[in-house]
Amino acid sequence: MTYTMSRQVKIDLWLEKKDKEKEKYPKNKETIKLIILTLLLFCSVCFLFLILHFPFPTEFTASLPRTCHHNFTVYVYDLPNEFNIGLLQNCRHLNIYTNMCPHVSNNGLGQPLHRSGRTSWFATHQFIAEMIFHARVENHPCRTRNPHNADIFYVPFYGGLYASSVFREPNLTKRDELAVRLVDYISDQRWWRRSNGRDHFLAIGRTAWDFMRSSDTDFGANILMQMPRVMNMSVLTVERQPWKGDNHFGIPYPSYFHPYTSAEMVTWQNKMRRVERPNLFSFVGGPRKGLEKAAIRDELIRQCAKSSHCELLKCENGGSRCHDPMTVLGVMARSRFCLQAPGDSFTRRSTFDAILAGCIPVFFSPHTMYTQYMWYLPDDKRSYSVFMDEKNSTQIEQELLRISESEVVQMRETVIDLIPRLTYAHPNATNYDLPDAVDVALEALAKQARAKVMVSF
Ligand SMILES: *[C@@H]1O[C@H](CO)[C@@H](O)[C@H](O)[C@H]1NC(C)=O
Ligand SMILES: *[C@@H]1O[C@H](CO)[C@@H](O)[C@H](O)[C@H]1NC(C)=O
Ligand SMILES: *[C@@H]1O[C@H](CO)[C@@H](O)[C@H](O)[C@H]1NC(C)=O
Numbered sequence: 001m002t003y004t005m006s007r008q009v010k011i012d013l014w015l016e017k018k019d020k021e022k023e024k025y026p027k028n029k030e031t032i033k034l035i036i037l038t039l040l041l042f043c044s045v046c047f048l049f050l051i052l053h054f055p056f057p058t059e060f061t062a063s064l065p066r067t068c069h070h071n072f073t074v075y076v077y078d079l080p081n082e083f084n085i086g087l088l089q090n091c092r093h094l095n096i097y098t099n100m101c102p103h104v105s106n107n108g109l110g111q112p113l114h115r116s117g118r119t120s121w122f123a124t125h126q127f128i129a130e131m132i133f134h135a136r137v138e139n140h141p142c143r144t145r146n147p148h149n150a151d152i153f154y155v156p157f158y159g160g161l162y163a164s165s166v167f168r169e170p171n172l173t174k175r176d177e178l179a180v181r182l183v184d185y186i187s188d189q190r191w192w193r194r195s196n197g198r199d200h201f202l203a204i205g206r207t208a209w210d211f212m213r214s215s216d217t218d219f220g221a222n223i224l225m226q227m228p229r230v231m232n233m234s235v236l237t238v239e240r241q242p243w244k245g246d247n248h249f250g251i252p253y254p255s256y257f258h259p260y261t262s263a264e265m266v267t268w269q270n271k272m273r274r275v276e277r278p279n280l281f282s283f284v285g286g287p288r289k290g291l292e293k294a295a296i297r298d299e300l301i302r303q304c305a306k307s308s309h310c311e312l313l314k315c316e317n318g319g320s321r322c323h324d325p326m327t328v329l330g331v332m333a334r335s336r337f338c339l340q341a342p343g344d345s346f347t348r349r350s351t352f353d354a355i356l357a358g359c360i361p362v363f364f365s366p367h368t369m370y371t372q373y374m375w376y377l378p379d380d381k382r383s384y385s386v387f388m389d390e391k392n393s394t395q396i397e398q399e400l401l402r403i404s405e406s407e408v409v410q411m412r413e414t415v416i417d418l419i420p421r422l423t424y425a426h427p428n429a430t431n432y433d434l435p436d437a438v439d440v441a442l443e444a445l446a447k448q449a450r451a452k453v454m455v456s457f
C-alpha cells in the first residue's frame with residue numbers, strides 16, 4: 001500500500017461527491033461557483049416570496065420537534081450553579097494538563113471542525129460526556145417538569161470537570177468538599193427521601209477510578225463514588241470499576257460526530273459501508289512508561305510497525321497528528337481491524353472512534369469494552385469484536401488473517417449498526433429519531449427504576 005493511495009482514501013472520506021467532481025474540472029470551478037451563487041440568490045428570492053405570501057406555521061420551517069416514544073419521564077434537578085455551569089467560569093483551570101475553555105463550549109461538543117455553516121463534526125474532548133449528556137437530557141422529549149410523576153431523577157453534576165480541577169489538591173478535605181456538598185444537597189431533597197436515592201442518577205465523563213480514592217496510592221481521586229448515599233444511586237461513567245461498581249453503568253466516550261438529523265447518521269453509516277479498507281489493521285496510540293496494564297502497547301507498536309498490513313499512527317511527545325480528529329478517523333476508516341490496547345486505564349475513547357469509522361475493534365482486556373457498556377452491546381462479543389489474550393496476541397497479523405472475508409463483512413455490518421447507539425446526537429437535534437447514547441441510558445435506567453419499585457412493594 002502506497003502513501004498516495006492512503007491519502008486518496010482519506011480525502012475521499014471527507015469530501016462529498018460534488019467536491020470530487022469539482023476537483024476533476026478545475027477550469028470550470030469559477031463558472032460553477034457563479035452558477036451556484038445565481039441559483040442560490042434566485043432560490044432565496046423565491047423562498048422569501050413564498051414566506052411573505054403564504055405564511056407557514058412556524059413548526060414547518062423550524063423542523064419537527066422530537067416526541068417521547070417511551071413510557072417514562074425524567075426529572076432534571078435545577079442544581080445551584082457551583083455544581084455544573086458555575087464550574088465553567090474557571091475553565092482555564094479545570095484540568096491540570098489542558099485549558100478546557102475551547103472544549104466546554106457548545107454544550108461540551110467543543111470547537112466545530114468546519115468553520116462555516118452548521119456542522120455535526122466537533123473536536124470533542126474525551127472526558128466531556130457529562131456536559132453533552134446534560135444538554136441532551138434538558139432537551140429530551142421525555143423530560144418532565146413535575147417531580148411528582150417522574151420515574152427517574154437526573155442530578156446534573158459536572159463531577160469529572162470538578163475532579164480534574166482538584167487532582168493536585170493536597171488537602172483531602174478540600175479536594176472532596178464540592179462532592180460532599182453535592183451529596184448533602186441532593187439527599188436533603190424531598191424526592192430523594194422517597195426511595196433513598198435509588199431512582200436518582202449521575203452521569204460522569206471521567207472514569208470511576210477518579211472518584212474512588214484508595215489509601216495506598218493517591219493519584220488525585222476524590223471520594224464521590226465511595227460515599228454510601230452515592231452507592232444508592234446509579235452512576236453513569238465512561239469507565240466503571242469492574243469489580244466493585246455494582247451501581248456503575250458504562251456510557252460511551254463521546255467521539256466527534258454529533259448529528260442533527262437521522263438522515264445525516266444514515267448517510268455516514270452508508271459511507272462507512274462503502275469505503276475502501278486497504279489496511280488489515282491499524283494502531284493509533286503511544287507507548288506508556290511504567291504501567292503494567294499498558295505493557296501490551298509496546299508489543300502492538302512493534303508488531304504493527306513491522307507488518308506491511310498495518311498502519312501505525314504513533315502518538316509520542318503529544319504527537320499532534322493523534323489529536324487531529326480527521327487524521328485519526330482517516331486511519332481507522334482505511335482499516336478492517338483497529339487494535340485497542342488499555343492505556344492509562346482499561347477503556348479508551350479510541351474504541352468509539354474506531355466504531356464510528358466502521359473498524360472492527362480488537363481487545364486485549366475484557367474491561368476495555370465487555371464489562372463496561374452492557375446497555376449498548378450485543379451479547380455475542382464475537383459478532384462485533386475480536387478478543388486476544390496474552391497467548392494469541394503474539395501473532396496479531398496471523399490471527400486476524402484467519403478470520404474469513406465473509407465473517408469480516410458480517411462483523412463490520414454489526415459494528416456499523418452500533419454507531420447510532422454509541423453516538424451523542426447534537427443536543428439541539430430536531431429531525432432525529434434514532435436512539436442515541438443518552439436515549440439508551442435513560443431507557444435502561446427507567447426499566448431498572450421500575451423493577452426496583454416492584455421489589456420494594
Ligand atoms: C407504562 O408505565 C405505567 C406505570 O409507570 C404502566 O402502568 C403502564 O402499563 C406502562 N405501559 C406500557 C405500555 O408499558
Ligand atoms: C442549542 O440551542 C440553545 C438555545 O438556542 C443554544 O443556547 C445552544 O448554544 C445550542 N447548542 C449548540 C451546541 O449549538
Ligand atoms: C484543609 O481544608 C479544610 C477545609 O477547607 C480546612 O478546614 C483545614 O484546616 C485544612 N487542613 C489543613 C491541614 O490545611
Ligand SMILES: *[C@@H]1O[C@H](CO)[C@@H](O)[C@H](O)[C@H]1NC(C)=O
Nearest residue numbers: 195196197198228229230232
Ligand atoms: C440506601 O437504600 C437503602 C434501601 O432503600 C436504605 O435502607 C439505606 O439506608 C440507604 N443508604 C443510605 C446511605 O442512604
Ligand SMILES: *[C@@H]1O[C@H](CO)[C@@H](O)[C@H](O)[C@H]1NC(C)=O
Nearest residue numbers: 386387388389391392399400
Ligand atoms: C485468543 O484466545 C482467546 C482465549 O484463549 C480466545 O477467546 C480468542 O477467540 C482468541 N482470539 C483469536 C483471534 O484467535
